[in-house]
Amino acid sequence: DSGVTQTPKHLITATGQRVTLRCSPRSGDLSVYWYQQSLDQGLQFLIQYYNGEERAKGNILERFSAQQFPDLHSELNLSSLELGDSALYFCASSPGLSYEQYFGPGTRLTVT
């Protein structure tokens, strides 16, 4: 158990819908990262937040957005969902800007 929690574990929704994935980092960690992993694909970095501020952006679609709240939990919002958005979404946290990241168990999103 890494100490990072993600909810929900599984999510099934229809095309065109909007969903919110939630992540609670390890106690004391200020950085939160989001990744997408499609079937048999590597981990694609989406975005990083540090203490509430966006610090790095990867290949995140415009339909996706994220934020980190004052209590340091983070949410990833996915809108206008397409079939291709079906994937595992991982959240990770680290104490600072270093890259010893601790990953959560992931949210499996299925878009039908």
Next chain:
Amino acid sequence: DAKTTQPPSMDCAEGRAANLPCNHSTISGNEYVYWYRQIHSQGPQYIIHGLKNNETNEMASLIITEDRKSSTLILPHATLRDTAVYYCIVILKHSGGYQKVTFGTGTKLQVIP
């Protein structure tokens, strides 16, 4: 960020050492080498990292060549539970600035009984 090259798959007999290579020939002087692994569809797990010296922890050893263009992750006594995809990534640590992390497709290690 420097890119890395890893073999797509490797086999290792249970109880033997697993040596996983990684090429990072374009690494710059202030970039670290990090290793993670992902068991089935679980969240990736941090293993070890290093800059230029060899490193060892309870999970593995990391050997970085003197020119830093390649490295090897060593699992000294592989068990079936070490079957996973192993990712080698290069990161500019403590930069405070923009970073784009690429995990790549890693090496799928199969430990054979």
